Amino acid sequence: MGLWDRIKSTRLYKSIYRNDYPDTPRNQVLVILNSMVLHLHPVKIPKKQVRYTFTFGLGGTSLLMFLILTLTGVWLMFYYVPSIPGAWFSMKALQTDVYFGQFARNLHRWAAHGMVIAVLLHMTRVFYTGSYKPPREFNWAMGVVLLLLTFLLSFTGYLLPWDQLAYWAITVGSNMAKATPFIGAQVQLMLLGGYEIGQATLIRWYTLHVIFLPLAAMLLMGMHFWRVRKDGGISTPIPYDEDEAEFPPQPEAAAD
Amino acid sequence: MAEEEVKSTRPQGVAPAPNPKANGPQPGSPSLSAPANKPEVGPKPKGKAADDKEMVFVWPHLVSIEAIASLFFIFSLSLMSLLVNAPLRNLANPELTPNPSKAPWYFLGLQELLLHMHPALAGVIVPTAVLILLAAIPYIDSDRRGSGYWFSTRNGVRITVFAALYTMVWELALIILDEFIVPVEKATTLILESGEKLSVSPGVHWMNPHGLSHGIKPLFLHLFGRAPLTVAIGEIFIPSLLMVLIPYLLWHLIKRRYQANTRELMISMYSFFIASFVLLTIIGTAFRGHSMALMWPWHITPPIGI
Numbered sequence A: 001m002g003l004w005d006r007i008k009s010t011r012l013y014k015s016i017y018r019n020d021y022p023d024t025p026r027n028q029v030l031v032i033l034n035s036m037v038l039h040l041h042p043v044k045i046p047k048k049q050v051r052y053t054f055t056f057g058l059g060g061t062s063l064l065m066f067l068i069l070t071l072t073g074v075w076l077m078f079y080y081v082p083s084i085p086g087a088w089f090s091m092k093a094l095q096t097d098v099y100f101g102q103f104a105r106n107l108h109r110w111a112a113h114g115m116v117i118a119v120l121l122h123m124t125r126v127f128y129t130g131s132y133k134p135p136r137e138f139n140w141a142m143g144v145v146l147l148l149l150t151f152l153l154s155f156t157g158y159l160l161p162w163d164q165l166a167y168w169a170i171t172v173g174s175n176m177a178k179a180t181p182f183i184g185a186q187v188q189l190m191l192l193g194g195y196e197i198g199q200a201t202l203i204r205w206y207t208l209h210v211i212f213l214p215l216a217a218m219l220l221m222g223m224h225f226w227r228v229r230k231d232g233g234i235s236t237p238i239p240y241d242e243d244e245a246e247f248p249p250q251p252e253a254a255a256d
Numbered sequence B: 001m002a003e004e005e006v007k008s009t010r011p012q013g014v015a016p017a018p019n020p021k022a023n024g025p026q027p028g029s030p031s032l033s034a035p036a037n038k039p040e041v042g043p044k045p046k047g048k049a050a051d052d053k054e055m056v057f058v059w060p061h062l063v064s065i066e067a068i069a070s071l072f073f074i075f076s077l078s079l080m081s082l083l084v085n086a087p088l089r090n091l092a093n094p095e096l097t098p099n100p101s102k103a104p105w106y107f108l109g110l111q112e113l114l115l116h117m118h119p120a121l122a123g124v125i126v127p128t129a130v131l132i133l134l135a136a137i138p139y140i141d142s143d144r145r146g147s148g149y150w151f152s153t154r155n156g157v158r159i160t161v162f163a164a165l166y167t168m169v170w171e172l173a174l175i176i177l178d179e180f181i182v183p184v185e186k187a188t189t190l191i192l193e194s195g196e197k198l199s200v201s202p203g204v205h206w207m208n209p210h211g212l213s214h215g216i217k218p219l220f221l222h223l224f225g226r227a228p229l230t231v232a233i234g235e236i237f238i239p240s241l242l243m244v245l246i247p248y249l250l251w252h253l254i255k256r257r258y259q260a261n262t263r264e265l266m267i268s269m270y271s272f273f274i275a276s277f278v279l280l281t282i283i284g285t286a287f288r289g290h291s292m293a294l295m296w297p298w299h300i301t302p303p304i305g306i
């Protein structure tokens, strides 16, 4: 008996994995059903919808970005101090005094841009493949809220380093909000927690950024994924007529 | 099992017989055990319907793609993070306004609009309207057909390209008009950066603004006088009219030119939206320098005061 087989026959291994390696149809079913992460998927899906060029994996990439942001974000929270001007000094210290501090901060920043791009592209792919059509209308509408949450997550995070870039970008943004018809002053007061950008603003945006918006996004993502399943998995072709199915040429010849 | 659950809960109710959407063998379908690529009758290769039904295991077919894509993105982001540092500029200073002050890139489209219209429009009304209209798309186009494959119809790609070009031509033209029309009330002498003097006579000029007020609204005020009503027309009415007129004309053009159905009209509207977003974002990011003046990217110098 090889080492791998011996490991697999230990009680520890068996207590973790309830099925054998998924290389038989039975185990390929079980692995999906037994795993919390994998069970978001169905056991089988239409061959065409697996093609990378149908979804470009963009929804999944948005989720991946969100996960990276969550991990690196928690890590940043260990060092970040939401005070004025302490925030800026804590960022400086993070970059110079902490192992991988700069790296983790970079990762958080680039993944944030990545998520905005991925979500926009995902929406665009869902649109051009007509995947918003019934029965997926409401999932599309929830998607629009997710888009808004993504923007807000990114924008609230932008203020936190408390440098010139952050401060003035937020000034531009909150001046736009001030222009809201009729209730502009109130909207701005609510956003800033005062009449100008200061400590109250920072704490507000920090709380939104690290707790409220991520929780809202997680909840909505959970509902979004659930709905994808309940709407029958990702969309499959419903052509207008047989001819239409020919266009755009479905390159199945290349697939098989 | 999961298979069953998916099938029984999908609110399908779509067309009966050659339902290509069928997510695997349908209950009651006689071909439950038929091979997927069984040839079928009919002039068209109806085998498609069967192909569409062909099912594969998520493990390994999808899980492997997910794993590879995740590794790819984690690797690329890590590499980028090793090479490019996230910016951390000087400590915030409320006394020192950088020139220009820009929002993050994804809001630069809106900031670009801000240069051309009343801030309530650019900052609040337009983005709110866009989100509402986006969410409304499936309630306007509620035909199930045309989903599940790229561009839906024979004309889908053509309409996308046409709408995108149409949008960009309009918006570029308007941006250029708004920059270079310079109405001058009384004779002025400008001292250019080069030290040269330039005298400008009263009237409407086509020139670099050099700090003079420029654009459609000043032109309007120049022609019709500066009263609260003309100001409102210049910064609220004209821009709103254009923002409605441009997509409205597009809608009718597409309808006429392509005998478009609702899906195709939606394609033209979404293309209008995404082309506007892309164009305005690029202009706001790469073509706006000091004082948000329009300039070539290679003339843009880093902001002052950052």
Ligand code: HEM
Residues within 6 Å of the ligand: A055, A057, A058, A059, A060, A062, A063, A066, A119, A122, A123, A126, A131, A132, A136, A139, A140, A141, A142, A143, A144, A146, A147, A150, A221, A224, A228, A233, A234, A235
């Ligand atoms: C945080 C943002 C988002 C995440 C993490 C996310 C994730 C996902 C995932 C993983 C899928 C499965 C198929 C795929 O990967 O394409 C999906 C499908 C879908 N998403 Fe999103 N999404 C997000 C935002 C959006 C937005 C902004 C929209 C549209 C406005 C949207 C609308 C949809 C729809 C309608 C489907 C079903 C597509 C189909 O049936 O082919 N989602 N989403």
